[in-house]
Structures are given as C-alpha cells and as structure tokens.
Amino acid sequence: MREGRWASVTPLLELEGVWKVFSGVPVLKGVRFSLEPGEIHALLGGNGSGKSTLMKIIAGVYAMDAGTMRFKGASVRVDSPSAAHALGIYMVPQEPHIFPHLSLLENLGMGLPYGAKELSDRVRPVMEALEFHADLFEPAAFLSIAQQQLLEIVRGLLREASVLIFDEPTSALTFREAEHLFERMRRLAREGIGIVFISHRLGEVMEVADRVSVLRDGVMVLEGPTEALTPHDLVRAMLPEATDVPVEPTERRGTTGSDPVLEVRGLSSEAFRDANFRLYPGEVLGVAGLVGSGRTELAEAIAGLDPHARGEVRVGGVPLRRLGPAESQRRGLVYVPEDRHAHGIFLELASLYTMTASILPELGRVFLSTAKEAAVGRRFVDSLNIKLHSLWQPAGTLSGGNQQKVVLAKALATRPRVIILDEPTRGIDASARRDVYRLIRALAEQGVGVLLISSELEEVVELSDRVLVMHKGRILGMLEGEAITLERVTEASFGNRGVSA
C-alpha cells in the first residue's frame, strides 16, 4: 500500500497539446485540460475563446487536428458521439436534444439496447436519485427546459457516464431551477463523477466549481482551485491582454432635463411585475439581470409583442396600447430581438432585403425603386462597416457579426426614436462587437433613446448612462454615474439590494 492512494488518483480525463483549426484559423492552440473523478471543473472563456470546441472534441463531435487524449490513463481516440458514450463521456448540450413527439421514456431509451420493461426499470432509480418527477409516457414536448436538461442528464447516467459535460446549462434556466441543478451536480460529483461546467457567469462558477480553467483565444491562460481565485482574477484572465478595454470608456451623461422619449408605467406580465422607468433622448439605459429575471419579456412587452401584458407604454408622450410591432415601429420604437435567426433576418434572401424590409413604403408605392433601395443598403454598409461581397449576397452566408449589423440596419432604417437592443453582441466576434459599441454610442449622440439588454455585464457597465437592475421579475433599482461598476451591477443582479431605488 502506497501512501499516494488519494494523492495520485488517475485523472478521468487528460488532454494535452490539443490543436484545432477551422478553415485556416486556429481555434485551439495546444490546450491542456484535465478532469479528476468527483470534481466540478469550470471552464470559462469569452465568445470565440474555444471552450465549446474543446468540449465538442472531448464529446466526439469534432476530431482534434493534433494532441492526445487519455481516459482513465489509457490513450483513446474519440471520433464520434457514440464512441464518447461508449467510454462514459456524455455531454449535456446547451439546447437539449429531445424528440418532441416521442414520450419521455422513448426519449431516454433512444440509442440504448434495452426493451421497454428493462428500460423503465433502469430509468426509475436514476430519476428518483435526481428527484426528477415526470410522467414517463407524456410526450417530451411538454417538458420544461429544466426538465429537458434533466432528461439529458438521465441519458448520460444511463450510459454509466463517468464524465458529464454541461455546456452553459443555466443559460435558459430560472434562478431557482439553476440552484436545483447545482445541487444535483454536487451530488453527482460526490458519487465520483467528473463534471465539466461551462459557464460565463462568474457567480455560478465561484459557487459550484472546485477548480477553474480559463481559455482565451484558444490558449489556457489560467488554471487553479476556486478557493485560491477571486472573480477579479477570472475577469482579468478572460480579457484580451494588450487592449484591456475595447473602446474608449464612456463619458456617462446624467439625464437631461428634456422630456422622456419612452416612459413605462406599471407594466406587468407573467414574467415580471410593475415595471416603471423613463428613457431620455440621447441616453443608453442598460438593463442588467440574470436570465430568467424577466429582461427579455420586459423588452417584448414594451415592443408590443406580448398580448397579455398590462400597463402603459408611452413613446414621445403618446401611449402605445397593445398596438403590435407594426404600429410601435411607426411611432418610432424598434425592437432588435435576441434571436436574430428566429426573429430578425431573412437568411436565404439578399442581405439588402432584410435591411430595407421595414421601410418598403418609402421605396415606392407599388413598384420598388431598386436604385433607392440599393442606396439605402450602401449607406448602411458604409456606416456600419458591414463586410459583404454584394448587397445581394444571402444574409445566411455572412458571419454572425455582419448578420447582426444587417439586423441593426433594418432597425435603423426606420429612423427610430427609441431602440431596444436585446443581447446585441451575442455570438459575434471582437471587431464586430467594437463596431456595435460604436454604433450604440453614435445613436445616443444623435438623440435616440437606447434600451440595452445584455447578460454580459461588462457590456452594460461599459456602455450605459444608467443601469436598471432586474431580479426575479422585479426592477430592484437604478444605478447611476459612479455607481455603475462591474461589482455593483453583478451584486445587484444576484439580488443584493445595494442600489438606490
């Protein structure tokens, strides 16, 4: 018996020198990563840092271009998801893969060699242990997102997984559901399962992880036990090295004496209650809050997309009452939704057609003037720095950042007085992000009122003149001027009242 029984446990997973190149661009540059049994290892990194790519390599979705992977000490090749499953590596994807028409039980059994009887015998204790209570014979379409995630966890456990990868599991969960999930993750870790936890929320990471790794531009820049690190260390590690700040810091303006361009009074819906605030011309009002705090629902209600919302919304002093998007737009309010693919862009059509979609009447009564339309397009391509070969290039072939700019062009074409931006920089690269920031500033300078919703608190802190903090469907308060710091906003988002009401 050696004394190193605990000290030298074989890691479940060891990756070394992992490289991955996508169309000539290296995404991972010699990454090292390891996972011990029974640990929750958080993997942090900004958009495009390579964390999803690394996890997809472990889960067999992508093949690595160079590097080695060892599983329980033995060198392995994982070239398909089923090969990963066979080893006991299971990834719980950000968006659970469900078969909505099939029952929960059928969903769980898919790809497993068990008959119905044996399957339910195996499923029940696993569900019991996870405190997952649901009817096995209901179609999966009826499950909530949190339950769908549990479904994925059960799938992993049925495959006797010893490595579970959670890819941003909390991004669609409410605060309480997230707490339940963390509890279950801890319980699984206690049973010796190694858990990789991907998140961009520092608070969660500090709360559940035993160890933290930070990826930046395909390089592992930090690794250490959570108790030895502060949130500040993590933020610093994630930021780009040379240029800490992407653009010159904002000069925050106080609210001017002018009349509000948008006024919200006593607005309530299922997801939030009694919202009251004013947005002044030339102001960027940030809305901070965790997912599930009611931010997006608030924006949708203001934009007239929620028929059940109650309360009053005034644009330029004139009330909008459940007018729907077309009328809101005519009154000068545009909403740029979070999911541009679902709600914002015509992917198959010429990029130009998305840009001009909301101003067609201006381009001609019956027949459209191609010349006028192209002129509008060219103006936005120049002013927003949109990179495309031609105005007629299908929007779906543009990069994420350029797609977002096309969506913004569509919103700006209506010359709005109020623009609501929901996660305007989600999934776009650094340079496009800088352009979007510049645009937001320029809009404010022109006197447009900007309501900026973002789960990237840095972005809110950076751009906003005032910040409205939401927590569990309520507006906790308003931060102004000097009070707008990352710490204050983060704290407030987690429900710490320390904000002036």
Added chain:
Amino acid sequence: MALLLILLVVATGFVNPNILRFKSLVEILNASLTLVLIALGEMFVIFTRGIDVSVGAATGLAAVILGTTLNLGWPVGLAILAALSTGVLAGAVNAFGVTFLRVPPIIMTLGTLGIYRGLMRIITGGSWIENLPQSIKDPNLWGFLGVPFFVWATFLVLAVTAWTTLRFRPARFFYAVGDNEQGAYVLGLPVRATQFVAYTLAGLFAALAAVVYTSQIGFVSMNAADGYELKAIAANVLGGVSLTGGAGTPLGAAVGALFMTAVHSMLIFLGVPGIWDNAFAGLILLLVVYADYRLRRALELQRRQARILGEGGGSGG
C-alpha cells in the same frame, strides 16, 4: 379520423342504403388496397421528414416488370419476385440520392418519377400490356368468408407493419430521425441508414401495390397508378402522419387511404355526376383535414390547461 370515416359512410347510407350492404363495403375496401399499400410505404419516408413523389411511378414500373416477365412465360412466383426487386431497387435509387448524394427529397423523387415513368414506356415501347396469364388474375378471385384474398393479405401486411412500428426497436429510429435529426445523430443512431431504409421500404410497398393492382385490373396501362403519389401523401396527412416528421401510425395512414377511396365511392352512391368527382373529393379532403386540425388543437389546449391547473405552484424538478 376513423370515426369521421364511419360517420361519412353512415351519412351516405341515409341517402342510399345500398352502400351499407356488406358487398358494397367490401367493394370499397377492395378498391382501396393499392392506395393503402402505397401510403404505408410513403409513411416511412414521411416519418423521417422526407417526401417521396415517385411511389406512383415505382408502382407503375413494378407492374410493367410483372406484366412483361409474365408474358415472357415466367412462373407467377418468379415474376412477382422480379416486380418486388424492381420496387426495392427503385426505392434504393431514391435512398441513395437522398442520403448519400444529399439531393433534396422532393427533387430526387421528382427526377426518378420522370425516369420510372419513362422506363415503363421504354420497356413496353409505349403499348399496354394485355393478355396476362390467368395465374396472376386468379388470386383476385380467391376469397374467404366473402372477403377477397387481397383484402386479407393487405390486412396482414398492415398488421405486421403496425406491430413492427410499435414494437421493433429500430423502427423507433424512423420517428427519432424525423423528430430531431441532429439529436438522433448525437445519440449515436444510424441516421443515414434509417433514411435509406425508409425510401427503400417505400419502393417495396409500391411493388406490393403493383402486384395487387395488376391482378385486380388484369392489364397494365402506361398510366398505371398515375397520381397515386399525391393521393398517398394526402392519405398520410388525413391519417395523422405529420409532414414535419416524427409522428403518425400505420393504422392512421391506412385509414387515411381508405378514406380517400371511400369518398369516391360515396360520391357514386350519392349519385354525383362523374365530372364532379375530383372537385368534390378535393373539397371533402380539405374540410376533413381542417376539422381534424381544429379538433386536435382544441384537445391539446385542453390538455395543457389541465396541466397548468394541475401543477398549481409548480415544482423545480
């Protein structure tokens, strides 16, 4: 859907009681067999979220092969085997194009629709195949308890298909692939093989239909089973097979096909002039699909409301 069918037949019965005679009902059943078989094959393709518009042509082609080989003096068993192989091959060609060449299903099968119809003319030189030996026409005259042999046979095929789809584990793959292809891949299911089998089965069922068709009609025209591809798709929709994949049952598809045929028979019993036939059939199809859609919506809404009420405060798990 089945209820609506019975309702419609009974309603027709009030106007013309002749339809309710055993003989008339059997007649309707007998006339629906070709479509039932084609629709069952089509169903597998639709399960996987695909579409096959060449099934009618595949039926025609298999019928031509059957007729030609019979007239060459092949024994009936061998000729049927040749016809079935033709169907399987026709389906496999579609499957190859869709799963390996990645041609969109509607384009691939539109192409083969032209090819299979063309092959029929090339093989026969454009003339009908007549004077078929009695050996192929005989089974149509067999019967048991006053019900023709082919009705029993089709019923058996339906029963086997229904049981298999319900219990045979790999059959579940058809639903899974159509419901969420990406999800199926990630869980390690053989996505392409599943799609391949679906199109091949569509070909096999088309060939089975060709055997019944040829035996019943007694000759093969160049228009054999023309337009059946669209009727088969409509039958599936009527029977609750979702065009967006992942939902439906063989029984539903068969009842849908029966319905499509019954409507025509009912119009005859109601004394509607022949020239109105297609227009009425189309109208009834639309009405039924719309009524069915509203009914399903209402049921689902009720179910959801019950769920929300039942959960009350709700739980986190």
